Amino acid sequence: MTKTNKTMVESLAEWVAQLEWQDLSAEAVEALKKRLLDSVGVAIGALEGEPIQAIRQMTETFGGKPLVTLIGGGKTTPVDATFYNGAAIRYLDYNDSFLAKEETCHPSDNIAxxxxxxxxxxxxxxxxLLSLGIAYQVQTRLSEVAPVRKHGFDHTVQGAYGAAAGASKALGLDAQKIANAIAIAGTTQNALRVTRTGSLSNWKGLTYPNTAMGAVHAALLASYGITGPREVFEGNKGLMDSIAGKFTIDWSxxxxxxxxxTIIKKYNAEIHSQSSIEGLLEIRNKQKIAVEDIKQIRLTTFDVAYHIIGGGEEGEKKTIQTKEEADHSLPYMLAVAFLDGQVMPEQYEPSRINQADVQNLLQKVEVKVDATYSARFPQEMACRLEVETNDGTIYSVEKQDYEGFTTHPATWEVLLKKYETLTQKIDQKLANQIAATIQKIDEVAITEFTSLLGQVRVLNEMNEG
Known part of the structure; x- marks a missing residue:
């Protein structure tokens, strides 16, 4: 059968194929470098996490041709390296986000x-950087025009298209093979939203690494001539027909x-919590309220935050036993922020989660929705915090953003401090060298960067050895 009009995936692939370095603005280049620094720091900070160690053990057990570097040492296949490195970037739930009206995603998941x-x-x-910029653009634009959360699917769905587009560009594929790669990935990677509802599991942080692994596999298959459905978007039982509904994008x-x-997290907490945590910490640090004097902490926020992490349609958020449940619970995150003055990886250790002080205080946190705040999202992350003490005094603050939001972007210096905090357990000379290489990554070969990632060792591991 002779092909007639170009399909959407073919138009997307032609756009990807013709893009060049000059198509990245200076602002976009700087933004990509910032997010790379941020994500590498988060990945290094996650290397001791139990799921990450389990995945490394599995990777080492089954092996694979040593072609691509694992963060923390060793090499394996491109597919397996994608899963492991992606899991490290995602595990702490501390990497960047993109907010669309009906969808939120983490585009730095495309780095792996x-x-x-x-x-x-x-x-x-x-x-x-060009390939990464393509992945960012494809995933975020699809998140805007083709949200899937309301249909019961996960935000990683749109990521399959972005990861495949970016990986295909990095592999140097032509337009026809890029189209096949995107079509294969988009057809096969349609995760269910149950990943992030109810009682949460390790899979919350591993869904995108799995999607990305599938996207790299798809790109490699396409490089060997394997074809995919060219009407993956608009065809019978395609993305539009089966999940997202009709949408249009002129990729050209x-x-x-x-x-x-995209926005960067100031706190190690789910993205929609960032302004509320900043607001509560402002009250805490200014008023010096004793925890035993607190009668109630009240948060009024926008609908997306309420439904995902506040006890709305994705489940109640006051029964907290695991890291995955804790970092998707506004009551827990606000309670631990007030008690500890921060929300970092250590706030999700099992020993911290199960302590009586935080378990008791989170029961005093109430979350409700305000329609005006909802209407201002995603241009703002508006909320109001109130802390009422036992004597009836109410302390309050209203927020519209936080440091790291699009209206208040984090500087390189701010992100470097976050990076330094997360990389304290590795050799500091190496940590500094990695950061410096990221800052000039457009001047070096990518293998110069990956060789540094392969030298990373957690210091207590080095001392034990």
Whole structure:
């Protein structure tokens, strides 16, 4: 049968194939470097996490041709490296986010698949950043026009298209093979939203690494001539028909600027909690309220925050026993922030989660929705915090954003401090070298960067050895 009009995936692939370094603005390049620094720090900070160690053990047990670097040492196949490195980036739930009206995603999840393809193909840092910018653009634009959460599917669905597009570009595929890679990935990676509802499991942090692994596999299959359904978007039982509904994107007119619309987490907490945590800490640090004097902590917020982490449609949030439940519970995150003055990885240790002080205080946190705040989202992350003491005094603060939001972007210096905090357990000379290489990554070969990631060792492991 002779092909007639180009399908959407073919138009997308043609756009990806013709993009060049000059299509990235200076602002986009800087934004990509910031998010790379942020994500690498988060990954290094996650290396001691039990799920990450379990995945490393599995990877080492089954092996694989040593082609692509694992953060923390060793090499394996591009597919397996994508899963492990992606899991490390995602595990702490501390990497960047993109807010659309009906969808939220974490575009830096694309670093692992694009980096694996880039190292395998031994491309330049410039080509890596371009490929990463493509992945960001595709995932975030699809999140805007084709939300899937309301249909019971996970936000990783749109990521399959972005990861495959970015990995294909890094592999140097032509337009036809790029289209096949995206089509294969998009057809096969449709995760259910149950991942993030009810009682949460390790899979919350592993869904995108699995999606990204599938996207790299799809790109490699396409590189060997395997084809995928060319009507993956608009065809019978395709994405529009089966999940998202009808939407349009003229890919030929797309820029690579959506990375500038992504936001970076100040606190190690689910993204929609960031402004509320900042607000509560402002009250805490100014008023010096004793915890035993607190009658109630009240948060009024926007609908998305309420439904995902506040006890709305995705389940109650006051029965907290695991890290995954804790970092998706506004009552827990606000309670632990007030008690400890911070929300960092140590606030999700089992010993901290199960302590009586935080378990008792989180029961005093009430979350409700305000329609005006909901209408202002995602341009703002508006909320109001009230702390009422036993004598009836009410302390309050209202927020519209936080440090790291699009209206209050984090500087390189702020992100470097976050990176330094997360990399305290590795050799500091190496940590500094990694950060410096990221800052000039457009001037080096990508293997210069990945070789540094392969030298990372957690210091207590080094001392034991």
């Amino acid at each position: 698949p694009v980096l694996a393809a880039a190292e395998y193909n031994q491309i330049s840092g410039k080509e890596f 007119k797309e820029m690579l600027e959506h990375v500038n619309k």
